[in-house]
Amino acid sequence: MTAFKNSLGLRAGLLSLVIFVAIVGIWQIATLPTAATGPAMDPEYAKLVGAAAATGTKSSMPTPADIGATIWKHLADPFYIRGSNDKGIGIQLAYSLGRVLLGFGLAALVAVPLGFLIGMSPLVYRALDPFIQILKPVSPLAWMPLALYTIKDSAISSIFVIFICSVWPMLINTAFGVGSVRKEWLNVARTLEVGPFRTAFKVILPAAAPTIMTGMRISVGIAWLVIVAAEMLVGGTGIGYFVWNEWNNLSIANIVTAILLIGLVGLLLDQGLAYLAKLVTYPE
Amino acid sequence: MEHRPLISVEGLARRFGDASQPAVFEDIWFGVDKGEFCCLIGHSGCGKTTILNVLAGLDSPSEGAVIVDNREIDGPSLDRAVIFQGHALLPWLSVMGNIAFAVSSRWPSWDRAKVQEHVRRFIDLVGLKGAENKRPAQLSGGMKQRVGIARALSIQPKMLLMDEPFSALDALTRGMLQDEVLRICADTNQTVFMITHDVDEAILLADKIVLMTNGPGAKIAEIVVNTMPRNERHRNELHKHPQYYAIRNHLVEFLVNRSRAFDQEIAGQNYDPRRVKLVKPGLAAVNPPAEVVPLRHSS
Numbered sequence: 001m002t003a004f005k006n007s008l009g010l011r012a013g014l015l016s017l018v019i020f021v022a023i024v025g026i027w028q029i030a031t032l033p034t035a036a037t038g039p040a041m042d043p044e045y046a047k048l049v050g051a052a053a054a055t056g057t058k059s060s061m062p063t064p065a066d067i068g069a070t071i072w073k074h075l076a077d078p079f080y081i082r083g084s085n086d087k088g089i090g091i092q093l094a095y096s097l098g099r100v101l102l103g104f105g106l107a108a109l110v111a112v113p114l115g116f117l118i119g120m121s122p123l124v125y126r127a128l129d130p131f132i133q134i135l136k137p138v139s140p141l142a143w144m145p146l147a148l149y150t151i152k153d154s155a156i157s158s159i160f161v162i163f164i165c166s167v168w169p170m171l172i173n174t175a176f177g178v179g180s181v182r183k184e185w186l187n188v189a190r191t192l193e194v195g196p197f198r199t200a201f202k203v204i205l206p207a208a209a210p211t212i213m214t215g216m217r218i219s220v221g222i223a224w225l226v227i228v229a230a231e232m233l234v235g236g237t238g239i240g241y242f243v244w245n246e247w248n249n250l251s252i253a254n255i256v257t258a259i260l261l262i263g264l265v266g267l268l269l270d271q272g273l274a275y276l277a278k279l280v281t282y283p284e
Numbered sequence: 285m286e287h288r289p290l291i292s293v294e295g296l297a298r299r300f301g302d303a304s305q306p307a308v309f310e311d312i313w314f315g316v317d318k319g320e321f322c323c324l325i326g327h328s329g330c331g332k333t334t335i336l337n338v339l340a341g342l343d344s345p346s347e348g349a350v351i352v353d354n355r356e357i358d359g360p361s362l363d364r365a366v367i368f369q370g371h372a373l374l375p376w377l378s379v380m381g382n383i384a385f386a387v388s389s390r391w392p393s394w395d396r397a398k399v400q401e402h403v404r405r406f407i408d409l410v411g412l413k414g415a416e417n418k419r420p421a422q423l424s425g426g427m428k429q430r431v432g433i434a435r436a437l438s439i440q441p442k443m444l445l446m447d448e449p450f451s452a453l454d455a456l457t458r459g460m461l462q463d464e465v466l467r468i469c470a471d472t473n474q475t476v477f478m479i480t481h482d483v484d485e486a487i488l489l490a491d492k493i494v495l496m497t498n499g500p501g502a503k504i505a506e507i508v509v510n511t512m513p514r515n516e517r518h519r520n521e522l523h524k525h526p527q528y529y530a531i532r533n534h535l536v537e538f539l540v541n542r543s544r545a546f547d548q549e550i551a552g553q554n555y556d557p558r559r560v561k562l563v564k565p566g567l568a569a570v571n572p573p574a575e576v577v578p579l580r581h582s583s
Contacts (some may be wrong), residue, residue: 184372187342191360192389192439202385206376282376283421 024064031063062253070253071260085245087237089258093265095237099155099230100223100269103162107219111167112212115174116200119208125175132171140165140226144233154234161230166219173215177208206280213277220273224266288354289315290475291339291443295348298334307346308334309502311557314494316443321469321476323486325535326496327543332479333369336447339477340366353442362390365441367449371428373420373435379407380416383435390439406438409468426457433461437468443475450485459519462488470514483535487528488517495538497546504560505546508534511566527566534565 004010062070078090118125140161147157181204189199231240239258246254297310308331316322326332337343339350341360349356352364373382383403388394394402407416410430420428429449436444449465450458466489469476480486486493493508512527522528542549 184368184370185374187366187368188372188374190342191340191362191364191366192386193360193362194389198389203374206374209376280376283419284375 027064031061060250060252062256066253067256071257074254074257074261084236087242089239089242089261092237092239092242093261096227096231096239097265099159099238100162100220100227103159104166104216104220104223106159107163107166108170108216110163111170111215111219112174115171115212115215116178116204118171118175119178120204125179132168136168136172140222141229141233144230154236158227158230158234158238162223162227165226166223169218169222170212170215173218174208174212177211177215178204180211181207206282209280210277210282213273213280217270217273217277220269221266224262224269228262288351289320290318290353291316291477292351293335293339293348294351296335296338296345296350297347298331298338298343299346303346306500308499309496310347312348312504313558313560314504314507316475316477316492318475319473320492321490322478322492322494323490324477324479324494324496325481325483325486325539326502327481327498327539330496330499330502330543332496333447336366336445336477336479340364340445342366362439363442365436365439365444367429367432367436367444367446369447369449369451371420371425371432373428373431375420378417378419379412379423379431382420382431383407383438386435386439403438406434409437410434410464424457425453426461429453429461430464433465433468437472437474443477444469446476446478448479448481451480451482458485463519465489466514466517481539483532483539484522486535487512487531488519488522493535495535495543497543503546503557505538505542506561506563509562509564509566511564527569530565530569534563 074089078088078093080086080088081091118128143161143164144157147160148154151157151160185203185207186199189203194202227238228240228243231238232244235241235244239262243255243258246258292315293312296312297307299305299307308329312335314322324332324335334343338345339357341357341364344358351357357364374385377385380400380403383406384399387399387402391399404416407413410433412427412430412434415423415427420431423431429452432449450461453461462485468474469489476489478489487510491510491514493510495505495508496502497505508531510531512525512531516525
């Protein structure tokens with residue numbers, strides 16, 4: 001009993017379980033079949049949502065059990081392909097992940113060297129600052145029409161959108177990390193007559209690495225947020241398209257499944273980068 | 285040809301901002317001979333650290349120059365190793381890594397094994413055996429400064445520049461490190477220029493103590509020759525040495541009163557900044573001008 005009282009983790013876990021059960025319980029009660037006593041439904045809408053919902057015998061909102069069954073169905077066979085509009089949820093997630101990693105990777109290739117330059121040179125910093133300040137707050141989706149027009153390929157356009165939204169946090173964090181390397185560390189390199197390249201790789205890069213990794217973590221989080229919206233616009237493949245498609249099918253259970261999986265993948269991406277960040281972090 | 289010391293500071297001045305600003309220090313002339321341990325003493329703000337940075341090549345003077353080995357210095361050099369006040373270790377590298385960084389900068393052609401072997405020698409020298417793979421965050425303040433000393437010595441510089449290297453340490457650790465620095469410098473006949481504001485530290489370590497007046501417009505007031513021979517300077521016995529109190533009182537008197545009012549002191553006298561007075565207060569104590577009195581029995 002005292003062990004239980006002392007263990008914060010155990011108690012937090014129990015509380016999480018209680019909250020989970022409460023949510024599922026409320027959900028279950030809210031989706032119980034009801035008699036048709038509600039206000040008369042717009043016949044157009046009734047037609048849309050289906051006969052069962054229209055007559056009121058069953059809510060179109062799935063019960064927790066329905067969701068569970070749907071999740072199980074998806075997880076049991078995540079990688080099937082039955083036509084262009086019917087692919088396994090694993091395939092769709094893989095498409096999205098591929099785009100995110102590609103766009104993010106390209107962004108890192110641009111942002112880290114450029115951020116280095118900005119951080120090292122007050123001149124470049126001041127020259128590029130207005131561009132960064134204006135472009136940074138633009139929603140990445142606003143680039144979509146421009147990308148579609150110039151690139152003329154929807155798949156590459158969505159990668160471009162990921163690129164453009166990933167670039168800013170990495171750029172700014174790299175510049176900040178490089179610019180705030182402790183002067184005494186640079187002086188050590190100077191008194192040892194270390195050349196500029198060796199200083200960059202042996203002193204500045206390791207010193208700024210934790211800040212750069214923080215930027216990457218923010219970027220990948222934003223990229224994963226944006227990919228869903230981008231794929232809803234672009235269509236074809238990906239988890240965003242899947243969600244939109246299931247909305248057109250009015251399969252709420254599939255949408256909820258997708259939401260949970262998007263959350264899970266986002267968590268894994270974040271934890272992966274957090275782990276990498278830990279590798280380059282140094283205690284002062 | 286005139287004798288030129290290993291380090292010759294000639295007419296140094298530094299002002300921050302344009303020429304209309306008063307100089308922090310000006311017309312600074314002094315020299316440090318090979319194998320000599322020279323301390324610079326003065327109050328905060330008189331530009332001690334700036335002088336050291338100029339010697340290190342990290343800062344450039346507004347006027348004057350520093351000549352080392354008959355060449356004017358124009359930047360940092362591996363010949364002049366710096367021991368920084370705040371140890372300045374790279375926190376992502378181990379003890380071994382920090383020193384190896386210096387060694388491989390000195391001898392870029394050395395392979396890994398040779399670098400490590402060389403590094404180990406200096407880790408042993410400062411008594412850090414067993415801590416090779418520790419990161420700076422795992423070390424105490426004294427151990428960190430030992431790594432800083434080992435890093436500076438490992439590149440076998442012509443001279444060591446130390447900026448209040450022990451000021452952040454507790455008294456016990458400071459004492460131990462002072463002893464080791466004394467031993468190492470004696471063993472290697474190292475030329476050292478050190479900044480301190482600790483009078484006892486200066487008497488223990490220095491052969492020559494340069495006294496600096498308060499800024500702005502700070503200048504060298506005089507140079508105190510430590511007439512206590514090196515082999516008679518032991519930290520625990522220092523206060524028993526017949527010359528100790530005379531030298532100490534002279535330094536304290538300077539720091540407390542004369543450093544502030546030095547301009548009035550030299551008013552009307554011919555003070556030559558190029559040839560400041562060499563004083564030997566220690567000898568005055570052992571060879572008093574009048575009759576011999578028992579030392580300090582009255583005090």
